[in-house]
Ligand SMILES: Nc1ncnc2c1ncn2[C@@H]1O[C@H](COP(=O)(O)OP(=O)(O)OP(=O)(O)O)[C@@H](O)[C@H]1O
């Protein structure tokens with residue numbers, strides 16, 4: 001009799017563990033890219049991380065502008081190690097995580113290493129295991145990428161299911177953003193794309209820019225990106241950068257923060273009900289590295 005009760009109890013425990021795993025939301029993995037440099041990726045990455053943290057999401061921000069990382073500038077951080085140290089040494093990824101404002105976590109991209117850092121085959125397994133070890137703890141991984149496309153960025157981009165392209169209304173920025181998105185799409189047809197137009201003079205200008213880029217992608221790449229919204233040109237951005245604070249925190253009442261909060265909501269509500277496919281990006285990442293060799 002006692003054995004039967006114990007059996008029942010164990011069955012119930014197994015069942016509830018199973019349904020908890022089923023209910024667990026998958027980590028969302030987002031790479032923030034641009035074609036042209038200096039269009040606002042890092043500001044978008046940091047403020048998006050803070051905005052999501054403000055709605056109780058757990059965010060890990062990776063500074064993937066390797067060798068030229070500057071996320072720490074925007075949050076007054078003084079990181080003692082970077083992702084470069086992680087790749088080049090044998091310490092667990094958790095040792096490279098630093099804490100930022102609003103409880104966000106971040107990994108520094110390293111400085112002055114740009115000419116030295118090269119993606120080695122041995123990094124592939126390390127990268128997959130690191131992301132796997134961290135995915136249970138976070139709702140979002142955000143990768144702040146360097147401008148343009150390189151061999152290194154291609155390896156890193158594989159770890160993201162979603163890609164957010166930042167552009168300004170300038171034709172050069174738009175053309176370069178399109179080239180970057182095409183480059184990414186040609187290598188992975190399953191990514192979800194988002195667009196943000198930064199430094200706009202009016203919402204109309206932002207909408208038109210977003211619409212133009214969206215139609216070009218629909219016409220030539222046959223994908224429909226989600227236009228998340230526009231960010232106005234605002235001197236508060238530079239002031240916040242100088243203070244080492246995300247503008248969402250230093251100027252919460254400014255027009256720019258209002259626009260940005262809407263973007264955060266828009267993004268968070270997209271895919272709110274994603275199925276439990278937490279390892280989708282990991283499977284893809286493993287497959288990608290296997291196809292390229294150097295990953296057993
Ligand atoms: N909405 C804005 N209004 C005014 N200035 C802005 C705005 N967005 C960005 N800037 C300015 O542009 C600078 C570059 O922004 P940021 O570093 O975020 O760009 P980036 O795309 O990450 O650059 P990089 O390609 O070098 O990584 C900021 O320091 C700020 O001075």
Ligand SMILES: [Mg+2]
Pocket residue numbers: 041042043065070144145146
């Ligand atoms: Mg940057």
